[in-house]
Amino acid sequence: MEITQDQARAIRRKQADLQLTAKATALQIGITPHTYAKVATGGNVKNTIYIKAMQWLAKDY
Secondary structure (H helix, E strand, O other), rough: EEEOOHHHHHHHHHHHHHEEEEEEHHHHOOHHHHHHHHHHHOEEEEEHHHHHHHHHHHHHO
């Protein structure tokens, strides 16, 4: 699945709003920091990663 630039921007915005580091954000999402770097810039990721990222984005936001 593809994380669009708008989705990546929203993820980075939520990270900033919560004042989280990239590592802390990755742990909250349930992915590795290396994978989070891919998510934060957008592009193709595995379906499971996409689902985790979108669920985290929608949760309490």
